[in-house]
Amino acid sequence: GQCQDTPSDRLTTEVYSFVSWVASLIALVAWLVWILVPDASLQSWGVTYYPDKWWALALPMYLVVTLAFVLYSYVAVNMMSECPLDSLNLIKDAS
Numbered sequence: 097g098q099c100q101d102t103p104s105d106r107l108t109t110e111v112y113s114f115v116s117w118v119a120s121l122i123a124l125v126a127w128l129v130w131i132l133v134p135d136a137s138l139q140s141w142g143v144t145y146y147p148d149k150w151w152a153l154a155l156p157m158y159l160v161v162t163l164a165f166v167l168y169s170y171v172a173v174n175m176m177s178e179c180p181l182d183s184l185n186l187i188k189d190a191s
Contacts, residue, residue, distance in 0.1 A: 127152070130146060130149070130152060131149065131152045
């Protein structure tokens with residue numbers, strides 16, 4: 097098989113990257129508007145259904161704590177799967 101990039105593959109990657117960047121920017125702006133704009137202003141704009149602003153802090157914190165737990169668990173599982181330092185399996189000979 098060929099392992100070369102064609103111009104259409106590069107273009108597809110660039111388009112996906114740009115679209116994901118724009119979507120992230122729109123999500124950030126929407127999140128900041130939701131947090132910083134008072135409820136009265138949101139309701140005057142016709143936005144009447146949105147989550148409680150408590151979730152603006154709680155959800156990112158849940159994600160950070162979950163990420164920390166996953167990283168800690170990954171390190172712990174890898175440490176448990178290693179041989180102890182006094183194990184004879186750690187000795188190498190010439191054969």
